[in-house]
Amino acid sequence: MTSIPEPSLRAGTEAFREGNYEEAIAHLEGVCAVELDPTVLNSAQQALIVAYCKTERPAEAIARCKQLAQTPDLYPWAAQTLADLTQRYRKANAANFVPPDEQTAQPAASPSPPSPPLQRPLPVAYQTPPEAAPSVYVSGRTWRNGERAKRWKKLKSPRQWKFWLRQAITLALLLWLVNTSLMWVMEGINEVLWRLPVLRPLGLFYRNPWPVVCGVFLVVFVAAPWFLEILLQRLYKLEPLPLHRLAAQYPETAKVFQRLTRHYQVPTPKLALLPTGAPVAMTYGHLPRTACIVLSDALLEQLEDDELAALLAAQFRPIVSREGFLMSGAIAFLQIPFTLYWLIAQQGERWREKPPRHYPLVAIPLLQALCSLGTTVCYTFYWLWRLPLLYVSRQRQYYSDRFAAQFTGNPNALSRALLKMTIGIARQIEQRQFTTALLESFDLLMPISHRQALTLGSVPDTSPFSDLLRWDCTNPYRHWLALVNSHPLLGDRLYLLNRYANHWKLQPEVDLPTLIPPPKTPKDHWFKLKNSYTALPILQSAILSGLGFGLLARLILAAIGLLSDLLSPWVRLPLWRLIWFYNAQPVLINACILAAFSLSLIVWINGYFPDIRISPSREDPRLEDLIRPSHSVPPKSYPVRLKGQLMGRQGLQNQLLQDLMLKTDSGSIKLHFFSKLGPLGNLLPLAPHPSQFIGQMVTVSGWFRRGSTPWIDVDIIRTQSGQQTQSGYPVWVTILAVLSAMGAAYFIWQA
Structure with missing residues (x-):
């Protein structure tokens, strides 16, 4: 192995990603020899052991693990890795292994008939018994492939009536919020028209829209399955997925699907395929006969047979429990403002690139302003109306995970499926350089949200999930910080799946720390509420x-x-x-x-908002090091400066900067950019607007914050050419405080 004069952890990690393991080993060995920082040294040792395993050098990996296991305080993972590697290669040497040169001399198998378009070899984990494929765990993305239960006891059934009560309350809140927000908008429009010299208020806007809202709700909720099917077919090219085609590639999944329909005596739901690069799975339909389970081709490529079977069982639960009425109808209703936002933005971009010739020149800026206003209003309605659905959306994921684990007896496969979907969604966002409309508009129906997958799924493969998910399990304020999330914390879900595995005497797929339970008594809730200023934004x-x-x-x-x-x-x-x-x-x-x-x-x-003084440790830090501390909360900000590629939608689709992200060498992270007038101030013609830098290499300075999803409150975005734009978040908060004080003084004066 040739030595490298200036070894670097970043260069070694980049070489590892590209598959150049020899160069990665050279860098990592040099880092391990000269580095003194424990954090950097720990990451380098983990990556080096994975690289040894990738290059079929188990003796060196085992020797290094033995050396590191002598200092368990610095390397707590070394002992477990050593045991797994020793077991793996001891059994591999004892087996009758055929060398590669002898394998080529063996007679070729008889040709098999042509396979369907989705055909690929069956997963080894499903064909081979566990004894012939021992589990292996080293740091990185080498999956443990935890076993399934052969005989398992039935889990205690949850109280279904509580979930139905929550759905009823959610539907009432959604109706009230839609009606109230529309009344505010209509009253605001009439107030503006009243103050204009020529126009007059509209008498229709003085009426209560409650009858119209109820009528639209009834129509949309009843027609939701057909409406969603047409929408997916027209916009996302949805196509049928015959069961025999799925069975040719995934026999266990097809068997689980048939067992579910027979066991619960429901009509066979439709299967559909989405041609998209993101791993997507969702179920819609208010009755079993109108239900449809949608899978994406990327999901079929990234999951093994047992993992897809467990995920399909989780998607089957809304059909069995007949609770799809609320979410299917609500998602269908939310598609109205979101689709209008997307279509209006696209039309506005067409007019900007190629103005209509038959329109006068004065009308073009007016049309652009109307499109900008239309996209803002529609997206605001979409974001506002989904708020009452968030709690039910989080709870239904827990019920689905429990149902899938109970029916398949394989909670470890479901854990792997969720983690692989997280990685796949993050990679698809990085490849497309923006969040697609499908991932955002249908996120309430999906097992994983694109917001929680962005950073967690994009960190290097050398970062164990057990470290990355520590915050999800042990932070005392995590449930408060996740109140506006569409999905529960992934660490919470995997911890429950691990509990099911332990209940059936199985080794969990991911080792997680002991879960700190949420507050249960009023005293605990009062303590969290009293100290909320130390944790909440x-x-x-x-x-x-x-x-x-x-x-x-x-x-x-x-x-x-x-x-x-x-x-x-x-x-x-x-x-x-x-x-x-x-x-x-x-x-x-x-x-x-x-x-x-x-x-x-x-x-x-x-x-x-402390002063941004970048210390050497905060100069382009690794994201996995930032998100690991389990007691981090948003008020405890860390001034950082990161270099990477700016990602997000462009034009009118991102004028509120709701889709702004930074792709770095160590992963991707969400950016929050506010003008001095707040989020709506982003609509003003800033000089320059941050969306103009999308696709370029930039340097971002700001405050890193760790909540249920990590993000950076941006201070300055600077390009390599010297252009920059500055956020005004602290100024906006100051202006908001001054305006609130003036409002208080006005009310006192009126009294």
């Missing part, structure tokens, strides 16, 4: 403190006013003048809440 914390301290201040003022009225006959002072503290109920409540909200922002803003 600044706006959420300010809203909670504004409500809490504002109502408390209002009660104190009301008590003072009532007490002054009672004491005024006995005291010579004019205490009766304070009675207005008690009488001005609604005005003072608003004033107190706004004042507390403003004061909270002013107190916390400096700590939330």
Whole structure:
């Protein structure tokens, strides 16, 4: 092995990704020889052992593991890796192994008939018994391939009535939110028209849209299966997937599918295939006879037979429990604003690239402004109306995982399927350089969200999932920070699947730390609520403190006013003048809440946005090192400077910068960019707009924050040519605090 004068962990990792293992070993051996940083050394040792295994050098891998196992405090994974490697190669040497040169001399097998288009060799893990394919675990993406249960006890059935009650409450909240938001918009339009000199308000907008909303809901929810099928066929080229075609490639999956229909005595659901590069699986339909299970061709390529069977069983649960009415209807309803947003943005881009000749020149900017306003309104409605569905969406994933593990007896296969889908979604986003419409508009029906998959699935293969998912299992505020997530934390889901595996005496697929349970008693909830300012983002914390301290201040003022009225006959002072503290109920409540909200922002803003002083350890750090600490929360920001390629949608599809990401050498991460006027200020013609840099190599400075999904609050984006644009998030928060204080003063003056 030739030595390298300047070994580098980054160069070794890049060579490992490209498959140049010899060069990777040379770099990594040099790093291990001279590096003193424990974090860098730990990652280099892990990558080196994986590279040894890739180049069929087990003796060197085992020898290094023996050396590292002597210091378990620094390398806690070395002992387990040594045991697995020793077992693997001991059995491999004892078996009758045929050398490659002798294999070529063996007679060729008889030619097999031509296979269907999706045909590929059956997975070895399914054809070979576990004794002939021992599990192996080394750091990186070498899957343990945990066993399945041969005989298993039935798990305790969850209380289904609770889930139905949650769905009913969710539907009521969705109806109320849609109706209320439409009323606000119509009243706002009439208010603008009233102030214009020529136009007049619309009388129709003064009516309550409740009957129309209920009618549209009823029609969409009933027609949801056919509406979604037509939409997927027209926009995403959905095509039927015959069962015999699936059985030719995945026999176990086909058997599980048939067993499910016979066991639960339901009509055979339709199977459909989506030609997309992202691993997608979803189920829609409000009745078993109208249900359809959709799989993507990328999913069939990336999953093994037992993994796809477990995932298909999870997708079958909405059909069995007959709970698909809410989610199918809600997704169909949400497609209305999202599809309008997408189509209007595309039309606006066509007019920008090729203006219509028969239109006057003055009309082109007006059309662009209308398209910009239309996309903003439609996307805002889509984002707002999906909020009531988030809780049910998270809960249904837990139920589906439990159902799949119970029916197949293979929770380890489902764990691998979820992790491989995470990796596949992240890779597809990196390849396309933006989040596709399918991944965002149908995310509530999918097992994995593209937001949680972006960073977790894009980190290097040398980073064990057991380290990356530690935050999901042990952070005490993770459930509060995941309230606006569409999917539960992946670490939580895998931990439950590991519990099922332990219940059936199986070794789990991924070793995870002991789960810290969520707060259960009112005392625990009150403790988390009281200390929420130490964990939640600044706006959420300010809203909670504004409500809490504002109502408390209002009660104190009301008590003072009532007490002054009672004491005024006995005291010579004019205490009766304070009675207005008690009488001005609604005005003072608003004033107190706004004042507390403003004061909270002013107190916390400096700590939330510290000065960006980049230390050597924060200069282009690795993402896996940033997301590993289990006690990180958004207020504990880390100033960072990262180099990479800017990704996201372009043009009107991304004018709010809702799809802005950075692809670095160590993975991809979400970026939050706010102008000095907040998110809506991104609509203004910034100079230059961040979307103009998409596809270029940039340097991003900002504050890294670790929540349920990690992100960076951007301060400056600078290109290699010297162009830059600066965010105004701290300025916007300051302006918001000042406006809130002015609003509080206005309400007090009115009182």
